[in-house]
Structure formats: structure tokens, C-alpha cells
Amino acid sequence: MLRGTEKTWITVLFLAILFLISLSVYEENVGRNVDRARELESVRIEEYEGKRLSSLDDFRENSIKGPQRIEIGSYRLRVTDTRNNSKEYTYEQIINNLQKYKKVVTLNCVEGWSVTILWEGVLVRDVIGKNATPPDAKVIIFHAYDGYTTSLPVDYIMEKDIIMAYRMNNVTLPPERGFPFELVAESKWGYKWIKWITEIELSNKTDYRGYWESRGYSNSGDMDKGFFEE
Ligand SMILES: Nc1nc2c(c(=O)[nH]1)N[C@H]1C(S)=C(S)[C@@H](COP(=O)(O)O)O[C@H]1N2
Numbered sequence: 128m129l130r131g132t133e134k135t136w137i138t139v140l141f142l143a144i145l146f147l148i149s150l151s152v153y154e155e156n157v158g159r160n161v162d163r164a165r166e167l168e169s170v171r172i173e174e175y176e177g178k179r180l181s182s183l184d185d186f187r188e189n190s191i192k193g194p195q196r197i198e199i200g201s202y203r204l205r206v207t208d209t210r211n212n213s214k215e216y217t218y219e220q221i222i223n224n225l226q227k228y229k230k231v232v233t234l235n236c237v238e239g240w241s242v243t244i245l246w247e248g249v250l251v252r253d254v255i256g257k258n259a260t261p262p263d264a265k266v267i268i269f270h271a272y273d274g275y276t277t278s279l280p281v282d283y284i285m286e287k288d289i290i291m292a293y294r295m296n297n298v299t300l301p302p303e304r305g306f307p308f309e310l311v312a313e314s315k316w317g318y319k320w321i322k323w324i325t326e327i328e329l330s331n332k333t334d335y336r337g338y339w340e341s342r343g344y345s346n347s348g349d350m351d352k353g354f355f356e357e
């Protein structure tokens with residue numbers, strides 16, 4: 128049998144634990160609300176540092192299988208190395224753990240239209256991680272949710288600080304614009320700007336050709352050259 132004082136102490140201890148649990152639950156919810164409020168502040172912008180931006184509606188939708196809708200709860204971004212080891216990341220892991228970058232870049236489609244957008248994203252280099260690029264990795268093959276693929280040289284991705292965007296003109300990428308991630312392949316034709324990225328694959332297949340590249344478009348995709356050249 129417990130004595131009266133012992134009973135009192137057990138009750139006090141029990142109440143204290145209950146108090147701490149409810150405090151942490153409360154703080155968690157308050158924290159969440161703060162995050163939500165921060166999201167609400169973002170407004171589409173039309174100008175950035177004196178530069179006139181295009182509207183999100185200025186894109187022409189001509190994706191190979193039409194707009195895709197990715198369910199973010201089950202979404203994983205896979206990073207695969209040349210030995211076929213892969214790691215998977217959630218959307219939150221990418222957004223919350225990596226340094227964010229902003230830049231104004233123009234996308235030019237081979238069909239003759241272009242858009243100038245303020246992109247915000249993370250470096251592909253940071254997503255891959257410092258030690259994960261073996262010397263035999265020469266190209267990066269990007270895979271997308273609609274089956275689209277494209278590839279770019281490892282050196283281009285690393286040296287040009289190429290980002291994978293999750294926001295454009297200060298708002299989260301809309302589904303039809305590539306949510307959750309679109310590659311900002313600056314100085315390359317639009318078909319290198321892969322949307323709905325699901326996998327970043329390090330490869331030594333320098334002759335790999337993506338969706339449009341295997342249908343006659345230049346593999347370098349350099350805008351200062353023609354897109355049928357090669
Ligand atoms: N996954 C995926 N990404 C894609 C495409 C596509 O069909 N599927 N089309 C490319 C092309 S040709 C262009 S010009 C740009 C911009 O296309 P949009 O205007 O349809 O966004 O997205 C590129 N990224």
C-alpha cells in the first residue's frame with residue numbers, strides 16, 4: 128500500500144507530465160500556424176529589381192502528356208548514382224534543409240515564345256550532395272512524372288549553379304507549371320527545362336538522349352546554336 132504522501136507525489140508527477148505534453152502539442156500547432164501565415168504573405172510579383180517579369184499565364188501548355196498533378200504526401204525525389212545506389216527525399220526535406228536561391232531567367236521554347244520569370248529553388252548540386260558524384264559521372268539524366276526525360280552534363284549543372292525551382296514569381300509552382308520542381312536550365316532551350324522532376328540520375332552514358340533529343344533536337348540544347356544542329 129502507498130502512503131498518503133507518496134500518492135500525492137505520484138499525482139503531482141502525473142499532472143506535471145500531462146502539462147508538458149499539452150505544452151509541446153500546443154507549441155507544435157502554433158509553429159504550424161506561423162508557417163502557414165508565412166505562406167500566405169507571398170503574392171505573385173510582376174517586377175523584380177527593376178526587371179519586368181512575364182506572367183505565369185504566358186507559358187504555352189504543350190507538355191507531352193498534358194498537365195500532371197503530383198500528390199505531395201507520397202512524392203519522393205530519387206537521387207541515383209552511377210552504381211545504382213539511390214536515396215529518396217520528401218518535398219519538405221528538400222525545401223527545408225537546403226539553401227535557397229533566387230534568379231531571374233528566361234525560358235525560350237523552340238516554338239518561338241519565351242517567358243522571363245523570377246525563379247526560387249535549390250542547387251541541383253546541393254540536392255545531389257558533396258560526396259555523391261563519382262568521377263565517372265559525366266551526365267545527369269532527369270526523369271519526370273509524365274515519363275519525360277532529358278540530360279545535361281554534370282559540369283554544366285555544377286559550374287553554372289543550376290537550380291531546381293519550387294517557386295516562380297514568389298508563388299509555389301502551379302501543377303501545370305511543374306509542381307513540385309522544374310529545372311531552370313539557363314542558356315538551354317525549353318525542352319531541357321524538365322518539369323515534375325521525380326529522379327536525378329548520375330550517369331556515364333554520354334550518348335543518352337532524352338524525349339525530344341531522341342526525336343531530333345540537339346542534345347546540348349544550347350540556345351546560341353540551332354536546336355536541330357548536331
Ligand atoms: N516533364 C516534362 N517537362 C517538360 C516538358 C514536358 O512535356 N514534360 N516540356 C518541355 C518544353 S518543350 C518546354 S518549352 C518547357 C515549358 O513548357 P510549358 O510551357 O508546357 O511549361 O517545359 C519543358 N519541360
Ligand SMILES: [Mo]
Pocket residue numbers: 235236237238317318
Ligand atoms: Mo518547348
